[in-house]
Amino acid sequence: MLLALIRRVGQMLFVMFGISVLVFLIFFATPGADPAARIAGRNASPETLQAVRLDFGLDKPLPVQYAKMMTKLFITRDLTSFVNRGWKVIPAVMDVVPVTLSLVIGAAVLWMAGGIAIGLIAAATRGSLLDRSLMMLGLIGVSMPVFWLGEVMNLLTQSRLHGTWLFSWVPPLGYKPLSTDPAGWFLTLVIPWITLATLYMGLYGRVLRANLVEAGQEDYIRTARAKGLSETRIMIRHALRTSLVTIVTLFGLDFGALVGGAALLTEVVFGLQGIGKLTYDALKNLDLPIIMATVMYASFFVVTANALVDMLYVVLDPRVRTRGRSN
Amino acid sequence: MLKVRNLKVSFRTEQGVVRAVDDVSFDVGEGEILGVVGESGSGKTVSLLSVIGLIIDPNAVIEGSIVYKNRELIGLPQRELRHVRGNEIAMIFQDPMTAMTPVYTIGWQIAEQVMTHNRMSKSAARQRAVDLLAEVGFANPAAAVDRYPHELSGGMRQRAVIAMALSCNPSLLIADEPTTALDVTVQAQILDLIQKLRRDHGSAVVLITHDMGVVAEVADRVLVMYAGRIVEHGSKRELFKAPWHPYTWGLLDSIPPMEGARPRRLKSIGGNPPSLLALPPGCAFAPRCRHKFHRCSQRPGLAGTDGHQAACFLPPSERETARAARTPVAAGAS
Numbered sequence: 001m002l003l004a005l006i007r008r009v010g011q012m013l014f015v016m017f018g019i020s021v022l023v024f025l026i027f028f029a030t031p032g033a034d035p036a037a038r039i040a041g042r043n044a045s046p047e048t049l050q051a052v053r054l055d056f057g058l059d060k061p062l063p064v065q066y067a068k069m070m071t072k073l074f075i076t077r078d079l080t081s082f083v084n085r086g087w088k089v090i091p092a093v094m095d096v097v098p099v100t101l102s103l104v105i106g107a108a109v110l111w112m113a114g115g116i117a118i119g120l121i122a123a124a125t126r127g128s129l130l131d132r133s134l135m136m137l138g139l140i141g142v143s144m145p146v147f148w149l150g151e152v153m154n155l156l157t158q159s160r161l162h163g164t165w166l167f168s169w170v171p172p173l174g175y176k177p178l179s180t181d182p183a184g185w186f187l188t189l190v191i192p193w194i195t196l197a198t199l200y201m202g203l204y205g206r207v208l209r210a211n212l213v214e215a216g217q218e219d220y221i222r223t224a225r226a227k228g229l230s231e232t233r234i235m236i237r238h239a240l241r242t243s244l245v246t247i248v249t250l251f252g253l254d255f256g257a258l259v260g261g262a263a264l265l266t267e268v269v270f271g272l273q274g275i276g277k278l279t280y281d282a283l284k285n286l287d288l289p290i291i292m293a294t295v296m297y298a299s300f301f302v303v304t305a306n307a308l309v310d311m312l313y314v315v316l317d318p319r320v321r322t323r324g325r326s327n
Numbered sequence: 328m329l330k331v332r333n334l335k336v337s338f339r340t341e342q343g344v345v346r347a348v349d350d351v352s353f354d355v356g357e358g359e360i361l362g363v364v365g366e367s368g369s370g371k372t373v374s375l376l377s378v379i380g381l382i383i384d385p386n387a388v389i390e391g392s393i394v395y396k397n398r399e400l401i402g403l404p405q406r407e408l409r410h411v412r413g414n415e416i417a418m419i420f421q422d423p424m425t426a427m428t429p430v431y432t433i434g435w436q437i438a439e440q441v442m443t444h445n446r447m448s449k450s451a452a453r454q455r456a457v458d459l460l461a462e463v464g465f466a467n468p469a470a471a472v473d474r475y476p477h478e479l480s481g482g483m484r485q486r487a488v489i490a491m492a493l494s495c496n497p498s499l500l501i502a503d504e505p506t507t508a509l510d511v512t513v514q515a516q517i518l519d520l521i522q523k524l525r526r527d528h529g530s531a532v533v534l535i536t537h538d539m540g541v542v543a544e545v546a547d548r549v550l551v552m553y554a555g556r557i558v559e560h561g562s563k564r565e566l567f568k569a570p571w572h573p574y575t576w577g578l579l580d581s582i583p584p585m586e587g588a589r590p591r592r593l594k595s596i597g598g599n600p601p602s603l604l605a606l607p608p609g610c611a612f613a614p615r616c617r618h619k620f621h622r623c624s625q626r627p628g629l630a631g632t633d634g635h636q637a638a639c640f641l642p643p644s645e646r647e648t649a650r651a652a653r654t655p656v657a658a659g660a661s
Contacts, residue, residue, distance in 0.1 A: 127385065219425040225381055227440040227491070228413030238428050318430060318475040
């Protein structure tokens with residue numbers, strides 16, 4: 001089992017290396033474009049261009065350029081933006097990471113708890129009115145675009161109903177760091193969490209219900225019934241336990257993508273300076289160093305999340321464990 | 328011990344009501360092995376599933392009476408049925424490959440059942456699992472207890488399933504085609520095991536199968552089902568010596584004879600079992616029966632002595648000759 005884990009980490013590092021090469025090549029070796037001009041941003045002076053060429057070793061062969069770039073990104077961490085002169089890229093990314101992580105982790109807790117509850121209740125009461133209403137609600141949740149839902153939430157909690165007891169606790173938009181103001185951190189994030197979680201909650205609830213219903217046809221569920229177990233125990237210890245693999249797979253993909261910047265719309269709507277917002281602004285200004293850094297960061301996060309999911313499989317499914325051993 | 332009377336199970340489907348089990352009555356005595364034989368879809372599994380209340384399809388309608396140790400099981404709330412299930416009546420299923428939850432060790436799954444029905448500590452339940460695994464023939468039960476189902480062969484899995492079924496010393500064990508999915512050599516071992524368990528624990532066994540050979544091996548009494556009805560029942564000795572129903576004849580013909588010349592081909596019963604949606608009005612077997620005559624357009628009731636009954640209109644005196652007449656015809660046809 002340990003060997004399987006080590007091998008998976010090795011694979012992960014290899015994939016990350018591949019991604020960094022690919023991203024580097026896209027930016028530095030695309031034919032017909034001068035990387036110096038792109039790094040320097042729009043309307044750069046010839047002196048700036050010359051400085052960039054020297055700094056990034058653009059007159060040297062590609063492997064050297066790659067090494068220089070990676071050194072700047074990971075070792076000296078002094079990659080600077082030329083659009084916002086003197087802005088250090090890595091600290092800029094590191095500054096916004098907690099915002100995105102706070103948003104996504106909180107929402108993830110909410111949508112996993114909600115999704116699993118919805119799936120379990122719907123599957124347990126299959127065919128009933130409750131089941132159908134939950135699935136309908138889930139569908140509505142999935143269908144509501146997050147920017148629209150976010151704006152509606154803002155409208156209600158920030159203006160229309162802000163005066164009432166219901167939403168008077170909602171602080172103005174923006175992010176408060178957990179370390180300095182934990183209560184403010186929590187309160188500002190509650191509405192964004194709910195907004196982001198709504199979509200995934202509906203999705204996970206529906207997927208889990210389908211999975212549980214399918215598991216209900218399995219022979220081992222019939223065996224569990226024949227053993228005289230209670231329905232609750234059958235549902236949770238047997239059906240849910242074997243359905244977890246699907247949910248964990250989905251979760252790994254969604255979580256990785258969201259932390260990698262896919263939470264952009266939520267961040268924009270709620271005025272949270274997160275990684276998505278940073279990428280979006282960099283793209284608007286064609287700020288190549290920032291784009292490089294955020295793309296690398298995002299891809300690394302997706303890869304890490306997937307590796308973690310694979311490791312979770314090993315924990316969740318003994319059959320994966322044995323396969324690793326026999327190979 | 329178990330008395331089933333006029334059991335009827337029907338399912339509402341889009342095509343209409345399907346009567347999967349029609350007016351089935353039988354008894355199981357203490358320590359007895361009852362073989363229930365029939366083709367797929369003859370209602371044998373459904374009738375026994377309804378005994379332990381495992382038909383959970385909301386479209387199923389179950390009527391009749393199932394009395395187990397003087398307690399009516401039909402209409403018993405699920406809460407109380409659960410105490411019977413796995414505790415007093417245990418069931419093992421056809422395919423050991425899929426019968427256990429893949430993510431738990433077999434020891435965990437046996438201990439789960441033990442702890443459901445008995446106040447017992449985790450370690451005691453685990454010890455019970457080890458003992459049970461030893462009893463059903465695991466060479467190294469202390470290690471096997473921590474094995475996952477996928478790490479065991481089919482025969483070993485079925486032994487583990489049987490160990491689980493026995494964990495609460497049930498007085499009735501329902502085995503639904505326990506050997507069908509196994510190799511022939513393993514089949515024999517499992518049948519031996521079931522007989523040994525009956526000896527050691529005194530449990531009664533209902534053995535559902537489509538294999539007359541299996542029945543001949545272990546059963547005391549035999550129930551032959553066709554299209555949801557009982558067509559013949561009697562002691563194994565009587566039924567094999569002088570079967571009355573043409574369907575039973577057909578089933579017996581499907582076993583290769585142990586003595587005499589080897590037939591070039593085994594005889595088969597022509598045609599297919601009828602759709603339960605469109606049963607013929609009279610005897611359900613009539614369309615496939617070579618001996619049918621005018622009376623077969625009515626539904627025959629079970630008739631005969633206490634020990635041996637069949638649902639067939641053929642007069643008892645003609646049965647022997649009719650059956651004897653089959654052999655040359657069938658041999659010629661082959």
